[in-house]
Each structure stands twice: as structure tokens, then as C-alpha cells.
Amino acid sequence: MLEIRNLHAAINGNEILKGINLTVKKGEIHAIMGPNGSGKSTLAKVLAGHPQYEVTAGEVIYEGKNLLELAPDERAREGVFMAFQYPIEIPGVSNAQFLRLAYNEKRKHLGEEELDPLEFKDLLKERAKVVEMDASFMTRSVNEGFSGGEKKRNEILQMAVLEPKLAVLDETDSGLDIDALRVVAGGVNQLLTPDNAIIVVTHYQRLLNYIVPDYVHVLAGGRIAREGGKELALELESKGYDWITNPNVAGSANLNAAS
Amino acid sequence: MSTAELLSTQEYKYGFVTDIESDMIPRGLTEDTIRLIVEKKNEPEWMLEFRLKAFRHWLTMTEPKHWPNITYPDIDYQNIIYYSAPKQKATKASLDEVDPELLRTFEKLGIPLTEQKQLAGVAVDAVFDSVSVATTYKEKLKKHGVIFCSFTEAIRDYPELVKKYLGSVVPTNDNFFAALNSAVFSDGSFCFIPKGVRCPMELSTYFRINNSESGQFERTLIVAEEGSYVSYLEGCTAPKFDRNQLHAAVVELVALDDAQIKYSTVQNWYAGDEQGVGGIYNFVTKRGKCAGKNSKISWTQVETGSAITWKYPSCILQGDNSIGEFYSVALTNHAQQADTGTKMIHLGKNTRSTIISKGIAAGRSNNSYRGLVKVMPKAEGARNYTQCDSMLIGSSCGANTFPYIEVMNHSSSVEHEASTSKISEEQLFYLQQRGISQEDAVSLIINGFCKDVFLQLPMEFAVEATRLLGLKLEGSVG
Numbered sequence: 001m002l003e004i005r006n007l008h009a010a011i012n013g014n015e016i017l018k019g020i021n022l023t024v025k026k027g028e029i030h031a032i033m034g035p036n037g038s039g040k041s042t043l044a045k046v047l048a049g050h051p052q053y054e055v056t057a058g059e060v061i062y063e064g065k066n067l068l069e070l071a072p073d074e075r076a077r078e079g080v081f082m083a084f085q086y087p088i089e090i091p092g093v094s095n096a097q098f099l100r101l102a103y104n105e106k107r108k109h110l111g112e113e114e115l116d117p118l119e120f121k122d123l124l125k126e127r128a129k130v131v132e133m134d135a136s137f138m139t140r141s142v143n144e145g146f147s148g149g150e151k152k153r154n155e156i157l158q159m160a161v162l163e164p165k166l167a168v169l170d171e172t173d174s175g176l177d178i179d180a181l182r183v184v185a186g187g188v189n190q191l192l193t194p195d196n197a198i199i200v201v202t203h204y205q206r207l208l209n210y211i212v213p214d215y216v217h218v219l220a221g222g223r224i225a226r227e228g229g230k231e232l233a234l235e236l237e238s239k240g241y242d243w244i245t246n247p248n249v250a251g252s253a254n255l256n257a258a259s
Numbered sequence: 260m261s262t263a264e265l266l267s268t269q270e271y272k273y274g275f276v277t278d279i280e281s282d283m284i285p286r287g288l289t290e291d292t293i294r295l296i297v298e299k300k301n302e303p304e305w306m307l308e309f310r311l312k313a314f315r316h317w318l319t320m321t322e323p324k325h326w327p328n329i330t331y332p333d334i335d336y337q338n339i340i341y342y343s344a345p346k347q348k349a350t351k352a353s354l355d356e357v358d359p360e361l362l363r364t365f366e367k368l369g370i371p372l373t374e375q376k377q378l379a380g381v382a383v384d385a386v387f388d389s390v391s392v393a394t395t396y397k398e399k400l401k402k403h404g405v406i407f408c409s410f411t412e413a414i415r416d417y418p419e420l421v422k423k424y425l426g427s428v429v430p431t432n433d434n435f436f437a438a439l440n441s442a443v444f445s446d447g448s449f450c451f452i453p454k455g456v457r458c459p460m461e462l463s464t465y466f467r468i469n470n471s472e473s474g475q476f477e478r479t480l481i482v483a484e485e486g487s488y489v490s491y492l493e494g495c496t497a498p499k500f501d502r503n504q505l506h507a508a509v510v511e512l513v514a515l516d517d518a519q520i521k522y523s524t525v526q527n528w529y530a531g532d533e534q535g536v537g538g539i540y541n542f543v544t545k546r547g548k549c550a551g552k553n554s555k556i557s558w559t560q561v562e563t564g565s566a567i568t569w570k571y572p573s574c575i576l577q578g579d580n581s582i583g584e585f586y587s588v589a590l591t592n593h594a595q596q597a598d599t600g601t602k603m604i605h606l607g608k609n610t611r612s613t614i615i616s617k618g619i620a621a622g623r624s625n626n627s628y629r630g631l632v633k634v635m636p637k638a639e640g641a642r643n644y645t646q647c648d649s650m651l652i653g654s655s656c657g658a659n660t661f662p663y664i665e666v667m668n669h670s671s672s673v674e675h676e677a678s679t680s681k682i683s684e685e686q687l688f689y690l691q692q693r694g695i696s697q698e699d700a701v702s703l704i705i706n707g708f709c710k711d712v713f714l715q716l717p718m719e720f721a722v723e724a725t726r727l728l729g730l731k732l733e734g735s736v737g
Contacts, residue, residue: 048688073694073700084689090703162694
């Protein structure tokens with residue numbers, strides 16, 4: 001589904017990603033972990049096409065297409081979704097209005113008929129159950145006045161409505177208390193099918209207790225420093241990132257251990 | 260597509276010219292011009308006096324070129340044609356006698372006038388250059404006692420009403436453009452809602468400027484008697500010409516005790532091209548008088564067109580407990596200039612006013628809000644709430660707010676809130692990441708920004724306004 005080869009990316013001339021290689025297949029959950037500043041969020045934003053990041057080398061093939069050639073909205077209509085670490089407020093635009101527009105853009109792209117507001121309301125009601133969201137959120141302005149947890153749930157609601165093929169969750173766990181974390185993670189798990197894939201970007205292992213990854217990739221200094229199964233996350237939790245980023249302290253780790 | 264490409268594909272779809280023979284008078288403005296207009300229109304002596312008085316006053320006045328935040332070359336008032344009417348029979352027994360070319364023009368503008376196609380629930384007075392060519396549903400409205408006709412007919416058929424109210428809200432010497440209008444106005448709409456009647460349908464006037472050399476000077480007078488209600492809509496378009504045309508209208512509203520007038524405008528005059536060549540100079544005086552107690556006048560305007568907009572729809576809150584409202588969206592793009600706002604003059608006790616203004620500036624345009632809230636000494640307990648929000652798109656445009664607040668009564672309260680924002684890259688990216696194109700994302704954000712105003716518009720107008728804003732901003736970001 002997704003093949004990232006030797007990806008380099010920069011913001012304001014500072015190179016953040018320095019050669020990322022990653023392959024994601026259908027039905028898989030990949031976790032991207034790493035210390036602050038390692039390039040985790042940059043990777044997520046580059047995949048979504050954030051205009052501030054410049055890809056300086058490498059390629060990203062998504063479903064046989066060159067993803068980097070597509071505009072952000074084209075990527076989205078092709079099924080790439082990013083759950084934002086800091087969801088954006090759109091004053092005066094209701095959640096339902098926004099979601100229907102986004103949903104219908106996707107329908108149009110697939111050559112399907114658009115849903116009218118009433119049909120969409122039914123669909124939205126159904127999908128809102130995934131993240132246990134109350135109907136009152138649908139008439140409120142997008143993310144305006146939402147608590148941190150509500151914003152994150154709203155992201156997963158959007159994912160539930162848009163049914164992406166590839167979902168990139170950027171620090172979806174940050175700022176969530178344990179109950180909200182359970183709801184959000186539960187929602188994500190309900191949305192996983194054998195035909196889609198999820199990349200979970202997170203600093204902490206605790207989210208991975210709920211969304212269990214098939215693979216864990218640890219970023220350090222803009223490169224993947226280590227890869228493994230879900231047990232790697234647990235190891236990180238006990239040893240800390242120093243174990244990977246500063247081998248002299250931790251002793252045995254090899255920066256190029258990833259293979 | 261690049262921004263430039265998107266801009267060049269943007270179309271003003273009302274820019275066509277109707278090929279029709281017109282009855283025009285020579286250019287220029289003297290007392291003889293006014294006599295000629297009066298003669299053409301078969302007006303009574305008192306109208307001639309009204310016009311001459313205005314004209315003589317106009318000669319002593321200077322154009323307000325300095326205080327508004329707009330610039331334009333000098334207008335040669337002797338080079339304008341003050342009367343231009345499509346040639347047709349003077350009195351039309353029915354719509355069948357209206358020139359088919361005119362009917363086709365209005366149909367193309369989305370305003371079908373023939374009986375089979377008339378818009379349901381909306382009566383339309385169609386004004387083409389200097390004259391009203393047709394008014395729909397006149398008979399049906401008459402059954403309810405509602406008078407809705409062209410100004411020319413009103414002077415002929417209801418002289419007492421016209422005499423009583425014409426110039427009662429905007430005196431002939433009020434300002435330069437109002438004086439000019441009073442001297443030369445050629446047509447417009449007259450609405451009279453009798454005591455206790457709730458007008459059964461929306462009334463509307465559609466203004467079309469077709470002649471490249473003429474100005475349009477129309478007059479609207481709406482009188483709502485005790486306890487009556489009317490909702491009135493106004494739309495306007497003009498062909499694309501390289502030269503500027505002057506549109507100087509006067510609108511007067513009078514609401515007696517417990518009466519309510521809701522006046523909505525979607526202004527889409529030709530705005531000129533990207534370089535600022537051509538477009539309408541929209542210099543308009545609109546004022547409503549809440550003459551009676553508990554009366555209410557609401558202005559809602561969506562101003563998207565014109566090279567220059569200079570207008571301040573105002574309310575004189577004379578009756579105790581009367582209410583004035585002003586809801587405005589003013590959008591400027593390319594080289595457009597707008598200096599618009601309102602005046603709320605509190606005279607009566609417990610009078611209330613609300614001002615919600617949303618200014619959107621894109622391109623190299625300049626968008627100013629100018630508003631006066633004046634509380635007179637006897638306006639015990641008067642209250643005003645003003646909210647002025649500006650949104651900038653790109654970095655070459657300008658937005659200004661000029662609030663004037665004069666309070667002469669200590670028991671009153673006046674609140675003013677203002678904000679300026681930009682569409683952020685993060686907002687656009689967020690919406691695009693959900694599959695929404697950049698243009699749609701801008702429209703969505705702008706519509707959200709204008710929501711409080713759009714909510715005030717009648718349904719069909721709200722849809723039109725939403726569509727229009729999207730169209731006008733196409734390609735302005737990126």
C-alpha cells in the first residue's frame with residue numbers, strides 16, 4: 001500500500017527527515033516512536049502534504065501512485081487521512097456541514113452520488129457511535145470550544161466518516177486522560193479492516209496497549225534507528241529513548257541496527 | 260493551477276449587454292435636463308419643484324472625496340447621460356407588451372417576469388437603466404392593500420403618499436449624491452404596506468444597468484404603516500464596460516408604530532477587472548426612520564460588486580422602544596474599494612441597535628467599515644451592540660475600522676467589539692487534508708466567518724450569497 005524510499009524532508013531549510021525507508025501493507029498497524037524532535041510528526045505531515053515541508057529527496061509510492069505529486073486534498077480523496085495532533089478550529093462552520101462536504105468530495109471522487117443533509121445525518125449518527133460522540137457536537141462549529149479530548153475524538157469521528165485506506169494518527173494520545181484514550185483507541189480499532197492500514201505516531205508506549213502494532217519503528221535524528229515488533233515499544237518504555245539515541249550511555253545499542 | 264490562471268478563468272456571468280434601442284437624452288446636467296426628464300416622465304409640477312430645489316442645492320455642494328477611504332479620478336458630471344430608457348409603449352396593460360428582448364434579459368439574470376415563470380412568493384419590480392419595465396404580482400398584492408409599483412406610477416397614481424414621504428427621511432440637501440439623485444432620479448420602486456397588513460410575499464427590485472454612458476439614479480421608498488410587516492430584497496448587476504458608471508441611489512424607509520421592515524441587498528454590480536479598469540461607482544444613501552414606537556428596521560447587505568462602494572444604510576430610532584439592525588458582509592477583491600457601514604441615531608427612549616459587520620479583503624483591495632452610533636440626550640436607556648470583524652486574504656489588501664461613538668445620555672450603553680484575522684495556512688491544510696479543494700476550503704471558512712449575517716437573509720438570498728462569495732474569491736489564495 002505504502003512504500004517510502006530514502007525520504008528526505010526539510011522545513012525552512014533545516015533537514016528533518018534524513019532518509020526514511022518504510023513499507024506498509026494492507027491490514028497492518030505500524031507505530032512510529034521516537035524522542036521529541038526525531039521527525040515523527042514531520043513524517044506524518046509530509047505524508048499528508050503539509051505545504052511548509054519540502055521533500056528534498058526520495059519517493060513515496062502509495063497504491064501505485066507517486067504520492068508526493070498529489071495536492072493534499074487529492075491525497076485525502078485517494079484515502080490518506082491524518083489525525084492532527086492539534087486539530088484546527090473553523091469558526092462558524094458546523095461539524096456536520098464540514099463532514100458532509102468532505103464526505104461528498106470523496107463520494108464524487110469515487111463516482112458515487114452525493115448524500116443530501118438528511119441522508120448524511122443518519123450516516124453521521126451511526127458513525128458517531130464509534131467514538132461515543134453526542135449529537136450536539138454535530139451542530140457546533142468545528143473544534144471551536146472543544147476540550148482537548150473532544151478534539152481528538154472528533155478526529156477519529158472524521159476518520160470513521162471518511163473511511164481512509166491509510167490513516168496516520170499524529171500523537172492522537174497526547175492530552176488524553178485514560179478514559180478518553182480508551183474511547184479513542186477503541187474507535188480506531190473498530191475502524192481497522194483487512195483492507196486498510198494505520199500508522200500510529202506516538203511518543204509513549206501507553207497508546208500501544210490499546211492499538212497494538214504489528215511493527216514498531218523508532219526514529220532518531222530523522223532516520224529509523226531501530227525496528228521490531230510490539231515488544232520493542234515495551235523495551236523502550238523500560239529503557240528510555242537514550243538507549244537508542246545515545247548508545248554510549250546505554251551501552252549496547254547500535255544506531256544502524258535497523259534492518 | 261496557479262493563482263493567476265485561476266483568476267483569469269473567473270467569470271462575471273452577468274457581464275453581457277442587451278442590444279436594445281434606447282430613448283436617451285443628451286449628456287450633461289442643467290435645469291433644462293431636469294425639465295426634460297420631468298417632461299419625458301409626464302411628472303406634475305410639484306415633482307419639478309422637488310427636483311429643481313435639490314439641483315440648486317447640489318450646485319452648492321462638494322463631492323465627499325476626502326473623508327472616505329477611497330480614491331478615484333474626478334467624475335465629469337456633464338459627461339453623463341441622465342436618462343436612458345428602452346423604447347417601448349409608455350403604459351403597459353400587461354407583461355405581454357414588454358419588449359421580449361427585455362424579458363429575455365431578465366430571464367438570463369435569473370429573474371423571469373412572464374406570468375408562467377414568475378418566481379413563487381416573490382414580487383419583482385424590474386428596473387432597466389432609467390426605468391421600471393415590469394412589476395409582477397401587482398394585482399395580487401393590491402387585494403391585500405399593498406401597493407408595489409414603479410416610482411413613476413406611484414407619482415402618477417398615489418401622489419399624496421409620495422408627497423408625504425418623499426424626502427422625509429433623506430432630505431434633498433442631505434449629501435452630495437443624495438442631492439444629485441433627488442434632482443435626476445428616473446425611476447425605482449414604491450412600496451406601501453397599510454395598517455395591520457403582513458405583506459403576503461417578499462417584495463423585490465432588480466436593478467440592471469445596461470447603457471455604458473448613462474448613470475443609474477433610482478429611488479426606493481417603502482412605507483410600513485402601523486403594525487405592518489414587509490420583507491424587501493434588492494439585487495443588482497451590470498455589463499462589463501471599460502469605463503466606470505455612476506450609480507447613485509436613494510432608499511428611504513418609514514416604519515410607523517409597531518411596524519417592521521426587513522431590507523436585504525445582494526449587490527453584485529460589475530466590479531471592474533483585475534487591474535481595476537471599469538466597474539460601477541456605487542454611491543448610495545440608504546436610511547430608515549423608525550418613526551413609530553416599537554418599530555423595527557433591519558438592513559442586511561451582502562456587498563460583493565462595484566469598483567467602489569460608498570454606502571451607510573442607517574436607522575433613525577425616533578419612536579420609543581424602536582429597534583435598528585445592520586448586518587453586513589462586504590467583500591472586496593482585486594482593486595475594489597469599499598467604505599461602508601451604518602449610522603444608528605438613537606432619539607427615542609429604550610431604543611436598541613445592533614451592528615454586525617464582516618469585511619473580507621482579498622487581492623489589492625481596500626475595505627473599510629465606518630459606523631456612527633449616536634445617542635441623543637433624550638434617548639434614556641438606549642443600547643447599542645457593535646461587532647466589526649475583518650478578514651484579510653493575502654498580504655496586499657487592507658482593512659480598516661472607523662467607529663464614531665457619540666453618547667449624550669448617561670443611562671445608555673454602547674458596546675463595540677472588533678477583530679481582524681487572516682485565513683491561516685493551517686486552517687486550509689486541515690480542510691484540504693479532509694479532501695476539500697483549496698477554493699472550497701476558502702469558501703467554507705469565509706461562509707463560517709459570515710454566518711451571523713447570512714442567517715439574517717431570506718433563504719434563497721442566503722444560498723445566492725454563499726455561492727457568490729465562493730465565486731468572487733476563486734483563486735485569491737495560493
